[in-house]
Every structure is written in C-alpha cells, then in structure tokens.
Amino acid sequence: MIKCENLVKIYKTSDLEVVALQGLDLTIEQGELTAIIGNSGSGKSTLLNMLGGLDRPSAGRLWVDGKDMLKFSERELTRYKKETVGFVWQNKARNLIPYLTARENVEIPILLKGRRKRLRAMELLEAVGMSHRRDNRLDQLSGGEQQRVAIAIALANHPKLLLADEPTGSVDTKTAALIMELFNRLNQELGLTIVIVTHDQQLAKQVSRVVAIRDGRTSSELVRRASYAERLAEMEQEAATTSAVEDSHEEYVVMDGAGRIQVPANYLEALGLAGSNRIKLQLEGDRIVMTSPAGKPEA
Numbered sequence: 001m002i003k004c005e006n007l008v009k010i011y012k013t014s015d016l017e018v019v020a021l022q023g024l025d026l027t028i029e030q031g032e033l034t035a036i037i038g039n040s041g042s043g044k045s046t047l048l049n050m051l052g053g054l055d056r057p058s059a060g061r062l063w064v065d066g067k068d069m070l071k072f073s074e075r076e077l078t079r080y081k082k083e084t085v086g087f088v089w090q091n092k093a094r095n096l097i098p099y100l101t102a103r104e105n106v107e108i109p110i111l112l113k114g115r116r117k118r119l120r121a122m123e124l125l126e127a128v129g130m131s132h133r134r135d136n137r138l139d140q141l142s143g144g145e146q147q148r149v150a151i152a153i154a155l156a157n158h159p160k161l162l163l164a165d166e167p168t169g170s171v172d173t174k175t176a177a178l179i180m181e182l183f184n185r186l187n188q189e190l191g192l193t194i195v196i197v198t199h200d201q202q203l204a205k206q207v208s209r210v211v212a213i214r215d216g217r218t219s220s221e222l223v224r225r226a227s228y229a230e231r232l233a234e235m236e237q238e239a240a241t242t243s244a245v246e247d248s249h250e251e252y253v254v255m256d257g258a259g260r261i262q263v264p265a266n267y268l269e270a271l272g273l274a275g276s277n278r279i280k281l282q283l284e285g286d287r288i289v290m291t292s293p294a295g296k297p298e299a
C-alpha cells in the first residue's frame, strides 16, 4: 500500500535548510495498522504530510496505492486527497466545526446527496459509536467524543488509507486507549490501512506494528509478539501498566532495498565498535556474524 525509498524532505526557509527526512525507507502493506513513534522533530509529521499528499518530497521514491506520488500533477494530487486518504488531526479545529451538530459535521465531506448523504452520516456515526449523540453540537461533546466524530469525517468517502497525527494528543489516557481501540476495530472490520503518529509509547503498545523514526530515518521496528485478542486479555489484567513497548513487541532493525542496516548505537558501544568504519561480516549457517576488525567475534 505504501512504499518509501530513500525519501528526503528538505524545508527551505530564507537562510536555512532543514533536512526533515533524510533517506527514509518504509513499506506498509494493505490492511496494516502501524504506529510511527519518534522524538519531537524526528520527522513524523513530515512523513504523514508526504503520505497524505499535503506536501511533496524533495527526493527519493514514494508509492501509495500503486501510484507514484512524485509524478502526480496538481489535479491528480487533489483527487488523491479527496478519494484515497482520510485525515485525523490532533488539532480539533482542523477537523470540526463547533457550532454544527455531530451529524452535520459528518455530512459536510460526503459527496452523496439528500437522503443518501444523511444515511451515510448515520452509518459513520454508528461505526464510531456516536450515533446517540448525533444531534448534539460539537461544543457540547467531550474531547474524546469530538475525536470520534473527526474519525467518522475522515472515513466519509471510503478512504483506502487513514492517517492520524497525534489523534489522542489532547485527551486523557483512558479516552486515548478507547480511541486506539476504535482504530484497531476499524482496521479489522473494514480492512483499512491506518498510520498513526504518536509520541506515546503506551499507546503504541496497542498497535501490532510500531516503526521508530530517528533523525528523519526509520531506525527500528517493533512487531507485536501476541495476537490482538491475546494482547487485549493481557491489557485487561495489567490495566495500568507502565512497561515499555519493547516488552510486548519484538524489535527489528530496518533494512533498505540495498541491504543496508543501521546497527543500534548501544550494541556498537557495548562491543567497543562505536566509531569503527569497518566490520567483518561472515555467513555462518543461518546467521550473519559481525566481527571486529581485530578478528575477535563480536556479535
């Protein structure tokens, strides 16, 4: 569904160039639910903007839904934004109009007319568990409820890809967990591909695949060990857990198309290899062994 190869984004301001993405590689299959985590400034939102067609990459390759996004004309880009992607933002003002009701808000982006439009809005509010509040104005709803309406809006035109930038950033922990549960349900029931940017490791634990970005590059990947059902049962038991995402997920380093991997800095440091620019690699049965230049097996 998504393939980024060596993706680069450079922002140019009057006297400064900021390299927000510096050769990012990422593949997301159709129907996957992925969380992107990383520190502030690591390039998460920049990546989401590229995926959503809100901004164009400076270099590299990017395909979404089989289309080469670097070759899009303005017209194709507008069509892509309308028909292929749905967005949920942290900033509610970007999603919602406060003086309209939940149903009216959801009806705005629906391309159907009359009764069919109303039915589709009702169906969407039902899908996000908000049909009972359809006639309430947005400013009469809680933050979590407003975010549910925002998700309904994002689904209005049957997008293939749902992008969410810190969708739980302005709600409490319990509400955030419920919203993540909703994303999981939509992913499973509709088979929707979903990419969620978050800096919250606890929330990322609710997602089967977590991609970490550091300095504008994918640095590692975590894939959940247990199935979603097993994980839910686990979560009920350890309701207020504070364990790290590494405890529930298996960690992988990312390999790009040319076979390059980034060895975690702490591994190199632990083995005294930090700063080396030459390492011996040997294939031993089904393992690749890294050896220090001095000849001592190191990994």
Ligand SMILES: Nc1ncnc2c1ncn2[C@@H]1O[C@H](COP(=O)(O)OP(=O)(O)OP(=O)(O)O)[C@@H](O)[C@H]1O
Binding pocket: 011, 012, 013, 018, 019, 020, 038, 039, 040, 041, 042, 043, 044, 045, 046, 047, 199
């Ligand atoms: N429009 C822009 N013009 C100039 N620099 C930008 C622009 N947008 C982002 N940047 C810079 O690019 C880098 C990556 O920003 P980005 O917003 O993608 O990070 P982020 O991981 O989403 O951070 P946060 O979690 O704080 O939102 C930062 O150094 C940021 O200052």
